[in-house]
Amino acid sequence: MLSINYKSRTFTDQPYNKITQAIGTAITGIAMASTAFSIQADDSIENIDALEVITISHQRHGLEEHSAIAKGSTSVPDLANWLASVPGANINRNGPVTGIAQYRGLFGDRVATTIDGHPIIGAGPNAMDTPLSYSTPLIVDALTVYRGVAPVSAALDTLGGAVQVNMRKAEISQQQQLDITGDLQLGFRSNNEAETGAGVINLGRGELGAMLFANVQQADDMETGDGKDISPTEFQKRQFGGDFRFDNGEENIGLTYHYLDTQDSGTPALPMDIEYIFSHRVSLDGGFSLANWQLNWQLGYLDADHKMTNFLLRQNNNPMRHRRNHAESETIDVKFSAEQTFSFGDLTLGIDGYFAEHDSFITNPNNVMFFVNNFNQVEDNRYGIFAELVTKLANSEVSYGLRLKRAEADAGNVSTSMAAMPMPAMLLNRFNSADRSVSETDIDLAINSETRLTENLSLSAGVGMKTRAPSYQERYLWLPMEATAGLADGRTYIGNINLNSEQAYQLDLGVNYLDQQLSISPHIFYQRIDDYIQGTPLPMSEMAARMVAQMMAGDANPLQFANVDAELYGLDVNWQYKLSEHWQISGIASYVRGERRDIDDELYRIAPFNGQMTVSYQGNDFTTNLTLVAVASQNKVSKTNLEQASSGYGLVNLDAQYFVSTSLTIKAGIDNLLDKDYRSHLSGYNRVQGSDIPAGQRVPGEGVSAWLEARYSF
Template sequence: MSSILLHSASALALSCLTAMPALAQDASPLTDIITVSGQQLDAERLDRLDPATLPPSGPDAAALIARLPGATVVGNGVLSSQVQYRGLSGGRINLRIDGQNFASGGPNLMDPPLHYAPIALIERIEVDRSVSPVRSGPGLAGGVNAVFKQVGFGETDQWQTRYDLTLAGRTAGDSSSVGGVVGMANDQFRIQLLGSSESGDDINWPGGTIGGSAHERLVYGAGLGFRTGVHEFSLDLRRQETGATGNPPFAMDIRYFDTDFARVGYRGDWDGVSVTAHLAFADVAHAMNNYDLRPAPMMAAMYRESLATAQTVSGGGDAVFAALGGSLRLGFDGEQAEHDLAITNPNNANFVLNSLSDITMERTGAFAEWTGAVAGWESELGLRADRHRAEAGPASVGSAVPAMPGMLVMAFNATDRRLDDTTLDAVARLWRPVNDSTTLRLTFARKTRAPGYVERFAWLPTEASGGLADGNTYVGNADLAPETAWIAEAGLDWSSATAYARPTLFYRSVDDFIQGVPYDATPGVIDTPVEMVSAMNGDPTPLRFANTDARLYGLDLDFGVGLSAAWHLDGTASWVRGERRDIDDNLYRTAPPSLRLGLTREAAAWSATLETLAVARQDRVSAANSEAETPGYVLVNLYGSWTLREGVSLAAGVENLFDHSYRQHLAGYNRNAGSDVGLGERLPGTGRSLGLRLTLRG
């Protein structure tokens, strides 16, 4: 499928994108590509690539995606942010890192997939517009794939050395990073080493310092490839070591994530049939505690450290061949993830709660996808079916744990802990060039998501919620049904010699939408063991995950106009409404409307951009979840870049130029007492920050 690239001018409005939408008549305008490195990509996938400016920013790759129309960031910590796309986030977005799916190591999603994508290692981020195609797996929202830099094959049998390195610094938290890829290649072999190292102290905001917001991350790995004729084989190995990293909206901070990745791949041509296959493995070991990066509890009995592991084996393959006047792709994929979580007190070896023990989550799927012309429309039509199996082992507690959690253990162990579901997805993505300047887009889909292991098996009321970071305690529900979204979208891509616009209207009706609801019909009345345990932990009104019904609809677009040969104005606008259909209420945690505008001056060797981001007040909040409103705000940013010589570029930028104090609606609430942010207050945005980045390529 061909891809569409955004204008480099949106360095102001989308400062990470690299080209204006060039809508070729035979292109599929269904994928946005954020190019981080500015390297040339496969011309068959892109209509045009113009090297662009990436403003220097923090280590959070989610912040890049948040510049796209319809997207925003859920700020849970400098290395723990998630993406919300058209009102959906977390497991509802099909996120991959270098094409690999894997399970998070933490039950509170302290390591969402983009935690494993340092910006210095990313070549590009591919974002499926509207919905993810069936070949990419299930998921209610669009898909995201962060593709790492790679040393490609050469053109001759002569070995060549190649490198792509980035050095960056930022005054917010006095952070710094260095990373990239180096290697050698000829027309048959390629070999590479990659790595990055990042660190930063606590982040400043206009009111002081956000306590416990420091970070450490180290990544290193190697890759090789072999090509013979029309067959290509690859092997990639990578290890990530996240050190002491703060998570102020959570009850604990990261002590470590030690994660290993391995992936082998094949692609080739068999008499006109294109075949791909892959097998991958990920192993996450995680520890978090409540005393290293925040004031320790006053009593030794309140010290907590949670130890979690997750191992994922995934694989799949497909074959693409000509059929029915177009191209037919048939494939299969699957994954198995195993999880364990133990909550301990380092001061008491007998205090342990094996709260999520021997969890196994399996998915096996098959799909068919046809691309071709139907009644004058270019189309991508897909079907997939997935079989899901979830199973939990018996829970247990140590002898120092109070009696009431022991009662919950016995009740949980007496339940049927093996669950099975089947989901069916169907996607029709259509586009039709009307003339040389306009392409119409339509999408109709049925998309699904199976419940996660915390949503199903969390018997102990804790704040583990898949990253909501809202201070509530949650318990799971074994009777949850998979979510099913019915989707309709319409849009157009228009461009002329001096302007472009890409508006999209969308509507999603979600049956069995999973959300936290009051544990029983008498919230605040502590009359069940779950409520008693939750009250002991400071929350007398626990929530349970339940199937509800929801709808999400809205409009987003990006646009731009050339004012002269050297000046252009670009922007994005996003608006989404989330509503419950089963009761009269708003959907919990939906981003407010926003508008990003920027003015860019371009010259032969440099460019400068003045950017304004306006975010509206969010007063359409969930009463059922006691969600607080947030005021609107306006930020001003300034960026510039210079090409010093071929292969060497320098970028500089100032975020929040006027040091404005603001709160993002999707940010979590502070739980760190050693901070200039009050306990229970919504975390503030970063204050004025200067960033620099040097890029070396050859």
């Protein structure tokens, strides 16, 4: 079941241009000032944590775990839905299996999403295979979100925050007899007739352990609250793999293999749907002690093969407009860290990086002569070194982090069957003659503190300077297209090889209160981003790109990725109040505003003010939750992206869980109990012709849906 753990940690951020030394000095001052004003408390400060994390765990059930509250179905095709429980977090959905993490208004590549510490670099240039789609809830131990300024050790690029997925690992029994445990899960959802079957088995003996898992999911199209078909939103997804581990207490080593097979899955907010995604992910990891240092290492490999079409799952009556895009990627990632406790604090040193290659080739099955070499032998290599120190100052704990990183990118020559046409030929020749080899060297800083004021009250503060080098789509999209890593704004873009890295100055302040009945943690934040990468109107002098965009996509106003200036600010809060031994009420609320600083405009796809409140009952073998979701209208929209305003809405969800025994659990619920017809501001616009939903309107949310799950543990 799902358990949401709120752990106090916050950070503070300086939005000024006097950077490195100024930020370091200012943060130290913040930490010392908070210590100077702290009030002595009776409790030890050992429990104070400088970094605030929110962990959503998928625990194996048993009567001893009834104190955790499960909210909603776990038979979902990816992990994105879990983010709805995190203050400040949200989900950009372009389809049922394409959940893109959003945190405090930033999304996509800006939010570092890792699985067991490995960066997940998908094959799709339009983020159909998002990082959160590379797992499934039954084989996940926990999903962790760093609240505020993420530590530099969390991932390479954490400008927009960090989401870490920790998978279940093989369990070591340390017993001579063979220990066999496992879980089986079946699920059904009424709205789209979704079916889920999953199983995990663990074998442990002595110092060895092995875990095998399988997960199969399929569904038809969803229906709206007023009975309209949302086509195509069907999906088919299979995952298989295993984890094998050795641990003798002094050293450990593990091997993990994960196979993902996604087929015939709709993405109505994108110009194509998923024909298939095949991926093989292999990782090695280990740890050992040497001269009082704890050394940890990992090596990962991801091979992804992805095809998408605009004619198999959606109506396309023009055979000459049929398109199939075949995208492939390979990624190797490495990480090595060393940790030791000194008298002045806990020190971590590390080296990490990944080396990725991308290819994307577009054809028309009805015209063997047509092709576009969209991305050819694109290299995206990023690596860095980091140091992090956690130390205690009186009633405070302070975390200092510094990362030096380098990004190197290159691309091969491209080609197209349209090279005989003057305008495409101009873009082709310009790209192939350009110097496409670029590199960026950047520095990230993060300083976080938490100060105990009283036994129940603490203050969090964090500041940081974070950077992000441009993505390969932002650099190397040479022909006007919508291969934009899931932006889903319906606009065509071209890239800009000479983009600068984004540089953000971050501030986060929070108050955390906790007693036996009430816990509440409000935070405010501000982030100033120089050289923010955003699509801007093409100059009138770019006639070749304009004419190609009009010819290929009917877009008279294409965009080009450019560096602009932006800022984001807002607040979020999570709280919980225990009414009695069995009843409690909890909730979250989030508000963010994203604006351009160079012109009078809003940032694109920013979540509106939203919140949810849950009334929960927890008995010895029965729990239930009634959740009210409220989302405000959003009229602060991007004129540059021609973004549409959206209306507010409210939803009611109900779920219950019954522990039949220590082995068997039954869960059931109804989502959107009142069958509300609504449209999320983050859902994207319908690109499908001839469906019940008019093209150009926002993709609606799912209507009322009852669901049932059974889980057996042995």
